[in-house]
Amino acid sequence: MNILALIKKTLSWLDDHILTLLTAILIVLIPLYPKIPLADLIEGYIVRMRLEDIFIAFTLFIYCVQLLRKKITLPNNMLTKLMLGYIVVGALSSFSALFITKSVPLLESHVFKLVLHLLRRVEYFSLFVIAYSSIKTKKDLKLFVITAFLTLIATIVYGFGQKYLYWPAFSTMNREFSKGMRLYLTPTSRVMSTFGGHYDYAAYLMMSLTALIPALWLVKHKLLKLVIGITALAAYWSLILTASRTSFGGYIAGLTAVTILLATTKGLWWAVRRYLLVMAVSITMMLTIGDLSERFLQVVQSPSAMHQLIPWIEAGKIEEYMFKTKDFFL
Known part of the structure; x- marks a missing residue:
């Protein structure tokens, strides 16, 4: 029974502090881990997937889960609004490049590159909201x-x-x-x-x-x-x-x-x-x-x-x- 109580207490503590722990790991991992690629996202392209990309994606997933559970809230400040606005404009610009101005060919490799660059901006911005919400x-x-x-x-x-x-x-x-x-x-x-x-x-x-x-x-x-x-x-x-x-x-x-x-x-x-x-x-x-x-x-x-x-x-x-x-x- 004591073991079950300890496990329950540990899980409860982890639920409250998981974003803080993940953010601390990211503070170490992103600068320190060598930029060794794990896989090609687009064959022959210079941008490749690395360990920190996987860890950021995992942390962002946990952040979204905690957001849906209302354990945290999205930062309500001007910087967050500017970031969201940038992402919306970037998405509209990407749509325009594909279907209106057609400056990006509707070829698989070009479309993937366009989406990849947009997602990388989302990845960068997500670090701010994750760290902001982690500081309680x-x-x-x-x-x-x-x-x-x-x-x-x-x-x-x-x-x-x-x-x-x-x-x-x-x-x-x-x-x-x-x-x-x-x-x-x-x-x-x-x-x-x-x-x-x-x-x-x-x-x-x-x-x-x-x-x-x-x-x-x-x-x-x-x-x-x-x-x-x-x-x-x-x-x-x-x-x-x-x-x-x-x-x-x-x-x-x-x-x-x-x-x-x-x-x-x-x-x-x-x-x-x-x-x-x-x-x-x-x-x-x-x-x-x-x-x-x-x-x-x-x-x-x-x-x-x-x-x-x-x-x-x-x-x-x-x-x-x-x-x-x-x-x-x-």
């Missing part, structure tokens, strides 16, 4: 923050391992690499850690830094401040190793926006002096580590650089040229 208490939020922080540290460590210890990478940047080829970085290749490309990794680091640095300013516990500071430095170093100009710009813009918000509550000088210190460290590191400064210089040199590509483009061998440059793998 401050304890849940704390669990997600700690999980995300530890996951960030793990991705940074693996990124350094790729750069300096010859750990493998799994890229999705072209059709062949996305088959799950094990690759190793050359000394001048851009770090991608556990992600499918350096741009994905850079975007992840940019968003993480936008939260980490303000946390460093606000936290008063000395040991925690030290841990956050070291992690932020390592994350920024990793951002430089990705050599992504767009994400660096996003990092500057995001940190500037957060500084403006903090200035309204903490005071202008409190926020500005911390911002200027971080910017000084950021620019110094950017100029002395990695290839990011060189990438910004290429913006000025890009017209002449483009002329070098014209013969390769005309010969239809641009991929061969790109494969030989330092931006890709050997």
